[in-house]
Each structure stands twice: as C-alpha cells, then as structure tokens.
Amino acid sequence: MINFDGKCFSSSKAVPEESLSCLTFLPIHTHHLIAFGGKVSLLESHYFSIMASLRRFRVEIPMHFTLDFFQEQTDLLNNFNKSTPDIQQLSLKFYRKKPPTQEEAVSPICFLMQGNESTWENKTLDLTLYKDHYVFASAYSNLFQTNASLRQLGEVFAYENGFGAALLLNDHKRLVESTHGAVFLIQPDGIQTPALSEGTANTVIRNAFIEFLKKESEIQQFETEIAVFSIQQAEEVFLISSAYGFLHIGQFRKKKFGKEKSVSLRLQFLDYLKNQF
Numbered sequence: 001m002i003n004f005d006g007k008c009f010s011s012s013k014a015v016p017e018e019s020l021s022c023l024t025f026l027p028i029h030t031h032h033l034i035a036f037g038g039k040v041s042l043l044e045s046h047y048f049s050i051m052a053s054l055r056r057f058r059v060e061i062p063m064h065f066t067l068d069f070f071q072e073q074t075d076l077l078n079n080f081n082k083s084t085p086d087i088q089q090l091s092l093k094f095y096r097k098k099p100p101t102q103e104e105a106v107s108p109i110c111f112l113m114q115g116n117e118s119t120w121e122n123k124t125l126d127l128t129l130y131k132d133h134y135v136f137a138s139a140y141s142n143l144f145q146t147n148a149s150l151r152q153l154g155e156v157f158a159y160e161n162g163f164g165a166a167l168l169l170n171d172h173k174r175l176v177e178s179t180h181g182a183v184f185l186i187q188p189d190g191i192q193t194p195a196l197s198e199g200t201a202n203t204v205i206r207n208a209f210i211e212f213l214k215k216e217s218e219i220q221q222f223e224t225e226i227a228v229f230s231i232q233q234a235e236e237v238f239l240i241s242s243a244y245g246f247l248h249i250g251q252f253r254k255k256k257f258g259k260e261k262s263v264s265l266r267l268q269f270l271d272y273l274k275n276q277f
Helices: 017-024 043-056 069-081 144-160 204-216 260-273
Strands: 002-004 007-009 029-036 087-096 107-117 123-135 165-170 175-178 182-187 190-194 221-224 236-241 245-252
Touching (some): 002 069, 007 069, 029 069, 029 144, 043 069, 043 087, 175 190, 182 204, 190 204, 204 221, 204 260
Antiparallel strands (some): 029 087, 165 175, 182 236, 236 245
16 A cells, blocks of 8 residues: 555556656655554654755755645555554655756655554564675765665675675775664663764664663763774664664674663663654
C-alpha cells in the first residue's frame, strides 16, 4: 500500500501512468519516520528537517506542506490499509515532477509514502568495515540523500560477507556512520558518536537520542572524531535509525561487545519516543 501525492493505491502499478513519470527520477530527499499507534513521533522535528532539506535542493515546496500535513497523510495511508500497527516505520520520498530547465530552474515536487510494521526488538548484528568508498566530511554529507548509494553499496558488501551491517569512514579515514544508522559507542567515560562535521547524516532520530541522553540519562555524551581503533576499545556499540530501529552490535573484528547498558537505553529511548507527540 502506498500514498502517492495524497492519494492511496494498492501498489505503484495502480498509479495513473501520467503521474508515474516523476518516479523515473531519483528521489531528491528520503525521510524516515516512526509512528506509534498511527501517531508520528517527533513530528515537529521531522517537519522542520524535511522543509530544510527540500529548500536546500531548490524545489518548489507546496503551501499545503504544513506541520499537520504529514500526520494527515499517515492517517490516510493507515485508513486505506484498514490497519494501524503498534510501531510503524514510514518511508517518505520526494521527487521532482520534471527536470529543472534554464527557463524553470525550481521545479514542483511530488511524494511517495510507504509504511511497514516495525518492532524495535532486541536484535544483535555483527559489523564489518566498508572501505571501497568514503564519505566526504562536509555539510553536504549531512543530508541523508547525499550518501544513500554509498550506504546501499556498503549494505550489499556486508550481506555478501555474512555480516549484518557495515561501518562507513570519511575521507580522513575516521568513523562517520553505518549502513544501518548512526553509530554510538559506550566508553568508560560516556557515549561517543561521530560529530556532524565528520559527514554524519543529520537525522531526526540521531538528534532525538542525543537529546534523550541529555535530559533523561546520567551518561555523558560526546560528539567527536572517532578513529577506527577506538571502536574495539568500546564496551558496547549500537546503531540507531528510523528505518532499522535500535540495533545492538555483537562483534566487530575480534572484539565481542556486551549489551547490558544498551538494552536498558533501548527500552528507555523507546518509552521516550512514545511520548514525543
């Protein structure tokens, strides 16, 4: 089931042919949301993140893209599905309706929304390192869409070699993120995560977890530069994204990690998200 530009269809094949032309272009922005019982968590943060990204991609933003619009579109999709999962992962992709031209540089857009049931279950993966290509440590890399293809390449590499996810490095050979979300390392002095200046995708869920640590946890957090060897010095490692949830890491190279602290953090953060409406 999909919501294509405000109308719901059983699949993309049911979308009128004249409307499908925009889907031949690559999406200019992909955004992932989490809904609990049909209500989008962190809606305001998601809204401002979407608007900021669309402005940077120089497109014509419809006036009806208001704060409540994306909640209304979620309701529309769930009503069409005749079901509302307890935890739902929503994928929202924005496309240009036509390519930019010299006469009309700023083009109108359409969107495609899809929803899948999510569990945020206690899942553990083993990690590998993807080194074929690097993320540039720049503000452009903070946009989620910028390195989408690189993450996909890293994901395929991990799966082909029997791993659950892969770590990505920036052009300074430092840790930047993973194929499955932001990376957090539990060290003796606190929790570390790569800083935005390292090229990390500036996602709402990453920022929400950092804010959660500041408000709800006594654990100190650091956004910093992280060398690859620091990963093996960590007590625990976990990944967070709206698309994949909260993933515990069991092993990286020869180092095996515990997950006692991160299991507790996962449950606390899940409760925190359920109250962010």
